[in-house]
Amino acid sequence: MTYPVWELGFAGGGLLIALIGIFHVYIAHFAVGGGVFLALTEKKAIALNSPSLLEYTRKHALFFLLLTMVAGGVTGVGIWFTISLLQPAATSFLIHHFVFFWATEWVFFLAEIIVLLLYYYGFKKLDSQKHILLAWFYFLFAWASLFFISGIIDFMLTPGKWLQSKNLWDGFFNPSFWPSIFFRTFLALSIASIFGLVTASFKLKNEERVRMSRYYAKYIVFFTILTFLAGVWYYNILDQGLKNYIFKLTPYYKNILDWFFYLTPLIIIVSCFYFSRLNGSFQKTLSLIMLILGIIYIGSFEFLREGARKPFIIYDYMYSNGIKVQDLEEVNKTGILALNSYWLDKDRANNNLYLGKEIFKLECSSCHSRGGPLRDILKLTQKYDNPFGLVSQLTGQGKILKYMPPFSGTEREKKLLAEYIIYGLQKKEKEIGEKLELKPVELSLPPFAEDQSEYVLLAWNNLGMHCISDSWPYWVLLPPANDLFALVIKRGELPEVVTEGIEVVYEVEEGFRHPEEEVEFWQVAPKLFGKKLAPGEGLSGNRVVGKMKLEEETGIFGADLIPVVPYSKKGFNPYPQFTIKAVDKESGKILATTKVIAPTSTEMGCKNCHGGPWRKKEGAGISEETAQDVLRVHDRINNTTLLKEAKEGRPVLCQSCHPDPVLKAKGKPHLPNLPAAIHGWHANYLSGRGSEACFQCHPASLAGSTGCLRGIHAARGLDCTSCHGYLEDHALSLLRFEKSKGKAVEKLMLNLKPRKVDSLEKIKPREPWLNEPDCFTCHQNYEKPVKKEGFNAWTKNAQALYRHSFDESGVLPCIGCHGSPHAIYPAKNIYEQDLDNIQPLQYQKNRRAIGAGLNCKVCHLIDMEDEMHHVNMLRP
C-alpha cells in the first residue's frame, strides 16, 4: 500500500508475470521430472548396451542443463523480481513469513545445480551405476524444491487454518498442499516425457527413435491421467462458492477450465500416435505440437490456480491490489490517496484526472491492463458513458460477485476513479448537463356548467407512475398496459353513483391511436404471453379506444391493460390524454365528458449502467445495446442463456421466471419475486444514495423526460425515500418477505445496510404491490401530516391500498377525488402544469381535490354541513 506502483499499461493485468511465470514453470516442471528420465533412459541404454542411446542421453542431459539451469533457473529469479515489482506488499509478507522455507528451497536449488553439473561432466568419468545414482539425487533435490515452493504458492490460495492460528506450519501444510504436490509431481513427469519425446524425435534415428518415442509416449499417457486425477482432487479442495463464482460464472476462467479439461484427452490422444511407426519429419513436427500443447496445458492450469485466488493475492487476507482485508475500513475512512500521499505529486493535487489515474494504479492496475490482452480496462468499461454507471459498478463490486475486491477508498475517490476511466481512458465526451427540451402539450378543459350539467364524470389512472419496457425483442419487464377507471355521479342534493343505462367510452388523443405502428410489442407478444393479439389489441382485449366495463359491486367502470405507449408521430410524450365520455345507452346522448392522462413512460435508465444510448432522443426508451447488455449481465451472473435465446427470436418476459403479483405471474416459485430480485440486486450497486438511486430506473426525476413524481407530496419536498425508504431499505423490506418464504436471498441481503432504521430486524417485510406505504401513517385521522416519513408502515392488503380504498360512505374511491398516486391534487406536470389537474379545474376551477375548498356543489348542488366522506374535509 505504501509502495510506489509500477503500472504496465498494455502489459499489465498480469501479462508480464504470466509470460515469465508460465515459461518458468514449464521448464521447472521439466527439471523436476527430467531427473527421472535421465536415470531411466541411461539405465535403458546400459541394459540395451547401446552406445548411441547413451550418447543420446548425454545430449539430452546437455539440453536439459542448458534449458533448466540457465533459462529455468534465471527466470525463476525473474518471477521473484517480477512479483516484488508488481506486488511488493504481498511479496514482503510472504518473504517475512516463509523466508526459511525459501532458504530451504534454495539449499535444494544449490544441490540441484551441483549434482546436475556433476552428472553432465561425469559422463564417461563415473561408472554407470554411480552416474545413474546422480540422476536420482538430482530428481530428489529438484522434487524437494518443488515441495517447498508449492507450500508457499498454495498458502496464497488456501491459507486454511493459518488465518486463525497464524501458525507458519498451518500455512505451509495448507488444505491444497498435498493435492498440489501430487498434481505437480505427475505434471512434472508428463512434461519431462514430452521433452523426452522432442529430443528423441530430433536426436535419435530409426528403430531407436521409434522405441524411445513409444517409451516416452507411454509415460505421457500414464502421468497425464494421474495429473488429471490429482487435478480433480485439487479442484475439489476449493470452496464451493468460489468454484461457482470463478469457474462457472466468470466466462474467462470457465473457458480456461474447458481448455484444461479438453487438453487432457487431446494430449493423451496425440501421444497415442507414437505407438505406431511415424515418419521422421512428421514425428518431429508432432513432438513440437506436443511441446506447445504442454505449455498451454500448464499455462491454463496456472491461470486457473491464480484465478481461483481472486480477488485475493493471499486468500481472505490480502486483496489482489495489496490492500489487506483488515485495513479495508481504514482505507474507506481515510482514503487511498491520503494513505499513499507520499507518492502523490503535490503540484497536481487539484487535477482530478491525475488523482483518478493514481487511484487506478493503486487499486486496479494489479489486475487490469490498459489496452492489453489481459483484463483490459478499456474493453471492460467500454459500455459506460458516464461516471455514474461506473461509480455504481464500483459500489457493488465485491459484494455479491466475489471475483473483484471491493473498492476501497472514499466516495470522492470512487468518483475520481470513475471519471478517470470514462474521461481519461475511454476519452468519452462529458455529457452536457442541459435540461431536456420538452415539447409542451396543449390542454383544453372539457365542458362543465356548474348550474346546468347533470353529471360529474370522475376518471383516473390507478398507477400514477407507470413504465413500460420497450426492450422488445430482448426482454419485457412491463408490457404496454394501463388501467383507466371512471365513476359517473348524477348530481343532486343527494347525488348518486349511476350505472343503469349508461356506458363509458374512452379514446386516446389523436396521434396515439396506433401503438402497433410505434412499437414491436405485437411481434413479440405471442411468444411472451402465449396470446395472439391483433395489432393494437391489448393483453385483455382492450384497445386505446374502447368501452369500459362496469364493476357492478362498486359502480366503477374500468378498462384494464390498455396498450397505450408514449410514442406518437410527434415524438415522445409520456402523458397521452384520454377523453372519457359517459353515454346514454339508448339515446347515445353524451351525458358527461372529462379527460384523464394515462402516464406511461419508457424513461427507464438501464443505460446509465448497462451502456448504450436512449432509444429516443428525448431521453427515453431502452436501446438494443442496453437491452442486450442487461441480458448479457443476467446470463453471466445466473448462468442463463437469455441473450442467445433472444437473438434466436425467443425474447424473455422477466416474470416467466420471477413471480410478480402485478402481472399475477407465478414464475418459478423458488426464485425471488421480480421486485425483490431487481431491487435487491441493484441496491447493492446503488447504495449510499438518496432518491437519485430510484431515478435511475423509475421516471420520477424532474430533470428527466417524464417527471412522474408530480403530486402535492413532491411540491412539499417529499421524495421517493420519504415513503418507500432508501433503496437499501426498500430492497430489504422486499427481500425479508422473500426470505420468510424460504427463498435464497441472503447473498443479496448480506451487504445491504438499513438506513431508515438501525437494524435489519426492524425492517418490516412486505409483499410487493400489496403492502405499500399507507396514507394514514402521516395523515392520521385525515389531518395534516404529523410527520413526513411513511417508510415501514405498510398497508395490510390489497384492499387497503390507496388505489382500492373508499371514503367513509363507501361510495367514492379515494383516488377518484384525490387523483392518481404520485399525482395527488394539486399536481404539477412538467409538460403542462395542469395536465394532472384536469378534473378539479373542470369541475371546480381549482386544483385541489374534488370538493375541497367547500366545493360540495360539484356533486351536491348545495353546501353541505356533514363530513360524510371523511372528517376534516370541510375546510375553506
Add this chain to the structure above:
Amino acid sequence: MSLNMPGSILLIPAGWFDFFLHALFFIHLILINIVIGWSIITLVEEVKNKDIIPKFTSSRLPTLLAFAINLGVAALLFLQVLWSKFFYTSSVLIAPFWLSVVFVLILAYYLLYLYDFKFYSLSSAVRISILALVVLSFLYIAFIFVSNMSLMLRPGHWQSIYFKEKLFFSGEPSLLPRYFHFIVASVAIGGLVFAFWGSKKGNLQVKVGLKWFVGATFLQVIIGVWFLLSLPKEVILSIMRDKLSLVYLSTAIFFLLLSLFLAFKQKLMQLIYSVFFLVLSMVLLRSKVRFFYLKDKIAGNNFILQNDYSSFVLFLITLVLVTGLLGYIFKVYTESKLEE
C-alpha cells in the same frame, strides 16, 4: 513527510538474518567478482591474441556464473527480509531496468556457454564479439545493481524519480565511484583467483594473474578514495565517529597495503588470506555505511519479533543434511577414475 511503511514480522532476531545476508553476500561477491573480472580480463587477452587466460577461463566461467547467481539469490532473500521496504521501493522505481537484468543475464549466460563449447571452433573475431557482448551485459547488470543498491539508501530521491523529475542514476555522487570500485575490484579478484587457480599449470599463470591484480588494486586506491569522499557528509562523519567502522576501514587499508606487498613478493597463499580479510572488512564496512545512510529512516522499520525458530531449524537441518549428502556425492565423484 512520513514514509508510513507498514510493519512486518521477523521470525527470529535480525542478527541471524544479518549474519546470513553477509555470509552469503560475501561468497556471492567473490564469485561474481571472478566472473566479471575474468570476463573482462579474458576479453582483453583475446584482443591481445593471448590464449593462456582464455583457455583456462572459458570452460570455467559458465559454472562459476551458475554459483554466483545461486548465492546471489540467497543473499537477496535475506536482504529482502531486513530491507524490504527500501529495496522494493527502489526496485519499483527502476522497475523496467531492474527486470531487464534477468533477460540480459540469460543472454550473457548462454553466450558464456557458447564461448566455452565453441572455443576451438570459432574464429578469434567471433570469440571477441561474443565476449564483448558478455562484458557489456555484465557491465550493464552491475550498473543496474549498483544503482538499485544506492537508490534504496536514498529515500530523499525517490519522489523526484517517481514523478519523473530526474533519472534514477542522476544526482547520486557516490554512484559512479561505487560502480568503478566494484568493477575494478572484480578485475583484481579475477586476476588473483586466476593466479591462484592457474598456479597448478605453471608460473606464467601466476605472473599474468598477479599483474592484473596489482594493476587493478593500484587503480583501486584512487577509486577507493574517490568513493569514500563521494559519500554524504553525514555518512563520512558517522564512519569517523563509529569505532567499529574505523576498525573495519583501517583493517581494510592495512590488508590492502599488505596484499600489494604480498603480491610483489608473489606469496600466493598469504595473499589469498590477506585479500580474504580485505574483502571481509569491506563487506562489513559496507554494511555499516548502509546503516548510516538509513539510520534516520529505520525508526519506521518496525519489526514485530516472533521468536519462531521452527522454520529456521528446518533450514539448518536441511543445510546440514544436504551438505552431508553433497559431501558423499563429491566423494563418489572424485573417487571415480573411469577414464582419467
